[in-house]
Amino acid sequence: MTTSVDDRLSTRLAGGAPELRGFREVQRLAYACAEAVAAQLRPGVSEREAARMQREWLRERGVRDWFHLPFAWFSDRTAFTDFRLPFQFFPTNRKLEPGMPFILDMAPVLNGYTADIGYSGCLGPSPLHEKLLAGLEENRELIVREVRERRPPREIYENVERLMARQGYTNRHRAYPFGVIAHKVDRVKQRRWAPTVFGFGTQSLKGLASDALHGHREGWSPLWSPHRFSGHPPQPGLWAVEPHLGFRGVGAKFEEILVVTDSKDPEQSAFWLDDDLPHVRRWAEEKGACAHATAGRTASSARRPA
């Protein structure tokens, strides 16, 4: 299974192909971190503490550089309620309470491979939050389908927004800088000293700036936004896609890497880097449970004497 992914990657990403295996490993590590930290969250933990827990967990496992330092958002901050300035994204002293939704978002760099993930959860059961998470599945399918159809990112962005509106939610990735739903990630050079500026790793920023420059010349953009500069066909590379939906003070998102290639085969032209992620597993389990319940029902009804 693993080899096949790498095989596919080497055939598809001609020239300068980043090794998908490395990206997948760091993405898995990041999700493991999110799950570990989420399990430790208790009432009274602040956003800053949650962010520090993620940072320390990843540091212990060899992460030295970041695309961006970990974020944590609690309560209505998960839906970016009243966010006007970029500084509002940084963790605050907001304390977690029972029933509160939370989002952990981190982008570690390990051995030069970047991951950027988002993990949504809720402290205690919440039917509303589960509903929101379920709503994300349709968005995940829509994104990869439309990339395979080679639609311009700007159009896909609008279609995602329309889908969210139909589901009854609002698009909250609009609140991110430049309103992006995704951005490009790449390998970064490993340096002994890896400083961050406003939470973003300088190496990664440099990579993004260089992409922006190249893209500007060639007519594409490393930012996947609703603006005119995203009106180009999908650009091959690795894209950290982060659809984020909000509903009256509750937000939910996932973030993972979408691999886009220039292959003629639609199946191979775009695919998620890894399908073994917490949110994907949860959807599969729910479907399994549903199917199981239906099967059980039909079986029991079949057993019933006519």
Add this chain to the structure above:
Amino acid sequence: MEANTVAASTGAQGAVATGALAGATEHLVSTGGVQLCVAELGDRERPTVVLVHGFPDSKEVWSEVAKRLADRFHVVLYDLRGCGRSSAPKRLRGGYTLEKLTDDFLAVADAVSPDAPVHLVGHDWGSVQGWEFATVGRTEGRIASFTTMSGPCLDHLGIWLHKRAVRPTPRRVGQLLGQGVKSWYVYAFHTPVLPEALWRGPLANAWPALLSRVERTPARGEPGGDYPTSSLPTDGARGVWMYRDNVRARLRRPRTDAYAHVPVQLIHPTGDIFVSEQVFDELDHWAPQLTRRSLVAKHWAPRTRPDQISTWIAEFVTNVEDGTPGRKPRAESQYAARFGGQLVLVTGAASGIGRATAYAFAEAGARVVAVDRDAEGSARTAEMSRLIGAPEAWSEQVDVSDGLAMEKLANKVAETHGVVDVLVNNAGVGVSGAFMDTSPEHWQQVLDVNLWGVIHGCRTFGKQMADRGQGGHIVNTASAAAFQPTRMLPAYATSKAAVLMLSECLRAELAGQGIGVSTICPGIVNTNITTTTRFVGVDRAEEQRRRTRSTRLYGKRNYPPEKVADAILRAVARNKAVVPVTPKACGAHLLSRFAPKALRALARLEPKG
């Protein structure tokens, strides 16, 4: 026949009452030298609800509420000493202290429900003494819950007044003066002899007509018009002793430990001319388990709003009986007290402003009916509404321009869920393009939905509201285009201007029946109306291009429909007539009044194609 059935079902010995409480069993309970007339309705096995009347009333003030509760509860009403058919103490002075009234209550409670604690409901002086019952030690274990209306605790009031008097700030002085003015009659009742003379003479004669005119209680001959009863002169003349025996004593030396030992539900009629809402500001301190409700009504709400009051009492009593705490809305909506449990119907609820409005009402705890042509969308709205706090929510697929379908819907809703308390006529479609390019079909379509939809809604649901006679509110969504002419939207703006005028006329017509009508005029709001708007006078490709362009423009403006929904709830809560939403709409509204020429000049501008 029916009277006998009810009497038999109570299982109590006594005579069958006639008049306002026809069908109840009446008997006398002796206590402390007086005989109290007690009426019972409903099954004795069910939880007991004791309704205590105020001044100048007898137990019949509760008759309409009692009838509505009798099928679910054992309802008990009694005439306070000296009122109605109860006898008066020999010596009136000193015979009406709260301690003695507490004795009366305990005697009644022991007689009607010796084993189980009772649910207490008080109005006016019934509520004032109810506070005494709910806060003194000797009633502990005899009361299960307390619903208070229009009657504060004298001890709480004494402390409230004292606080404001010793540390006056401008706001506190205002509150003090406000309640001081509202209490004018309390001072008057301390005059010797004169109040009694008035109550036994001219005041009692004038009272029923006065009540009907000022408080809008049903007049004689109307349903529910069998009140006040003939005992009014003595009710008034003897009842003044409740003021004389208690007010000065309690306000001067209030008890500082008057904490309620039971869950309390406060129902505050917003139009009460005797009690201001600020009196209850610090009530959470005195009643730790407090549920707040506010009701658009005047002081005699048990006569004018029996449906809503009995619903709230039933819900509260059931919650306490079941041991489930009151349903807490997910988000603390500031309108929860006002809309909790009310029935709200929203048209065009599958998207945009309609959907956001349904959600806002759901968050406030209202029961929501989401109506739209789009069945899937409205079902989704109802589903999400249930998740965020609506106790119940339903969806209906109806085209508002279809008069027959709307009539059917109105009948169905009335039968299954009851009469709608708040109606939001929001469904609308857009048509853009020059007048000369707009075909009769386009006109037909836009007027059918935007104008006829509102007409059908107001005719069917509005009529039910008016017939019920217990108030309500209608919200019509117009648009800033209703007062801002533009060459780009002749058909749309015409339909919306018609909605505005229709609402204004209807508001005038329904004002007398306690039904408010508000018009909401949003400007550019980020909804999907642009994706369905018809652009006339251009070919398909150009139409699609304009749609995309306007959708992007509306998206860039990004004024959220949630803010319009907030404006709608605010408009209903404050009964506002015309509410422009978005700064542009507010500006246009001002210009339309003070500089219409400027607006006309703007109307001539043609947007870049």
